[in-house]
Every structure is written in C-alpha cells, then in structure tokens.
Amino acid sequence: MPPSRRSCRRRRCCHCARGHKALRVRRAHAATARSPRPSLLPENEAQVIAILRRCHEARVPVVARGAGTSLSGGALPAANGVVLSLAKFKRILAIDPLTRTAVVQPGVRNLAISDAAAAYGLYYAPDPSSQIACSIGGNVAENAGGVHCLKYGLTVHNVRRVRGVLITGEIVEFGGDALDAPGYDLLALITGSEGLLAVITEITVKLLPKPQLAQVRARGVRRRRAGRRGGRRASSPRASSRRASR
Numbered sequence: 001m002p003p004s005r006r007s008c009r010r011r012r013c014c015h016c017a018r019g020h021k022a023l024r025v026r027r028a029h030a031a032t033a034r035s036p037r038p039s040l041l042p043e044n045e046a047q048v049i050a051i052l053r054r055c056h057e058a059r060v061p062v063v064a065r066g067a068g069t070s071l072s073g074g075a076l077p078a079a080n081g082v083v084l085s086l087a088k089f090k091r092i093l094a095i096d097p098l099t100r101t102a103v104v105q106p107g108v109r110n111l112a113i114s115d116a117a118a119a120y121g122l123y124y125a126p127d128p129s130s131q132i133a134c135s136i137g138g139n140v141a142e143n144a145g146g147v148h149c150l151k152y153g154l155t156v157h158n159v160r161r162v163r164g165v166l167i168t169g170e171i172v173e174f175g176g177d178a179l180d181a182p183g184y185d186l187l188a189l190i191t192g193s194e195g196l197l198a199v200i201t202e203i204t205v206k207l208l209p210k211p212q213l214a215q216v217r218a219r220g221v222r223r224r225r226a227g228r229r230g231g232r233r234a235s236s237p238r239a240s241s242r243r244a245s246r
C-alpha cells in the first residue's frame with residue numbers, strides 16, 4: 001500500500017509510490033546532467049601531446065573518443081575528466097597497393113578505408129556492424145570485428161603499425177612496416193587496450209584483394225525445417241492417444 005501524502009517521510013515526494021520513483025529519476029538525471037565535461041578537439045599530434053602533458057600535470061583524467069559507438073560506453077568521460085575527441089583526425093595519409101597497406105588517422109571511418117582502397121581492387125577486412133560510423137582508432141582500441149573475422153581475423157590480425165601518445169606526452173610506436181616486427185608483440189597489447197595505454201594517432205592497416213565473387217548462402221534450413229516437422233511427429237504420442245480415444 002503506497003504511503004499517504006501525510007504519512008510519507010520523504011519531503012519532496014508526492015503522495016504515492018510512483019512519486020518516490022519520479023523523485024529517484026529526477027535525482028539520477030540531476031547527477032548525470034550536473035556538470036558537462038569539456039571536449040577537446042585537437043587537429044594534429046602536437047596538440048594531442050600538449051593536451052596530454054597538461055592534463056597529466058594537473059592530474060585530470062583523459063578519455064579518448066572516436067565515433068562514440070562503443071556499446072561498452074568506453075568513451076564516456078570520468079568524473080572531473082575531459083574527452084579527447086579524435087574526430088578531426090580523419091585523413092587517409094597513404095595507400096600502397098604494392099605492400100597492400102594504408103596509413104590512416106584514427107578518426108577515419110572503418111568503411112571509408114575500403115571505399116578509398118576500392119580503386120586498387122583492395123579492401124580492409126574487419127567489418128564490425130557499426131563500420132559505417134565507427135572509427136579505425138576505436139576499432140584498434142576495442143579490437144573490433146564482424147563477420148569477416150571468421151575468415152580474416154580481428155582488428156589485431158589486420159593492423160601492422162600503431163603510433164600513439166602516452167599520457168606523459170611521449171610518442172610510442174608498436175609494430176612496423178615488416179610483416180612481423182622484431183621484439184615483444186606490443187602491437188597485440190595496444191590493440192584492445194580500450195584507450196588505457198595511449199592515444200592512437202596513426203595506424204597502418206593491411207589491405208586484402210577484393211574477392212571476385214561474394215555470395216550469401218543459407219545452409220541447413222531445409223534440414224532444420226524437416227527436423228522440426230519430424231520433432232512434431234515424434235512428440236505426437238499424446239495427439240495420437242487423443243485421436244485413439246476419440
């Protein structure tokens with residue numbers, strides 16, 4: 001039984017249980033809407049370095065952001081933190097059809113790489129369902145993958161080199177132009193690190209030749225249907241006993 005207006009001890013609530021709920025929602029909304037976090041939009045690596053150095057000195061948490069499509073909410077800023085958006089890093093710097101690689105900035109959309117490489121009969125394989133919107137920097141940070149990954153692997157298998165900036169402002173590079181870089185496999189460490197190790201500023205991705213034929217085939221449908229029908233028949237002793245008793 002909901003409390004009456006007089007018996008209710010919560011001051012600002014109205015007279016029913018629904019009122020309590022509404023109050024809770026208002027409070028939650030106030031908590032999230034209280035102070036908008038500043039977003040910083042650097043245009044080049046030097047600005048990223050300057051921002052990270054300043055924030056590090058001032059102990060301000062920084063969260064990198066690509067296109068903001070991550071379902072895990074990884075690009076949400078921490079309390080008292082700032083968002084470092086890579087939205088202006090959206091240039092494809094080079095495509096080399098001989099080595100089948102592309103050098104891109106992190107804000108480039110996944111699908112834009114394949115669109116640009118199509119002129120050379122190449123494409124970028126990892127295809128998260130969000131590929132029309134998500135950024136390649138976000139893909140590296142999340143080690144994203146879609147249906148193609150069953151055959152061609154995840155982002156980690158399709159990236160050659162990642163350049164980034166540490167929170168202290170130092171530039172770091174993982175991997176290299178060779179098929180396999182010497183030393184520890186730090187490329188695999190940065191891929192999937194969810195923006196916690198460095199802000200990615202440049203990526204070299206592998207490109208693949210476009211297949212001459214791509215077909216979608218649905219397999220096993222008929223058998224499953226037949227199975228279902230068989231299942232119904234098999235589960236029909238009750239029905240047959242019903243029929244027999246009629």
Ligand SMILES: Cc1cc2nc3c(=O)[nH]c(=O)nc-3n(C[C@H](O)[C@H](O)[C@H](O)COP(=O)(O)OP(=O)(O)OC[C@H]3O[C@@H](n4cnc5c(N)ncnc54)[C@H](O)[C@@H]3O)c2cc1C
Nearest residue numbers: 066067068069070074129135137138139141144145195200
């Ligand atoms: C409809 C829909 C379908 C999806 N389908 C798939 C799918 O099939 N497969 C899949 O794997 N994911 C999928 N996702 C999740 C999401 O799209 C991917 O994780 C994608 O890689 C996120 O990219 P983003 O640019 O939006 O990154 P954001 O959401 O902006 O950021 C994601 C994380 O990466 C970090 N980050 C972003 N940019 C950088 C950078 N430059 N340097 C360092 N860290 C950075 C952020 O801090 C954050 O932790 C889907 C999402 C949606 C909304």
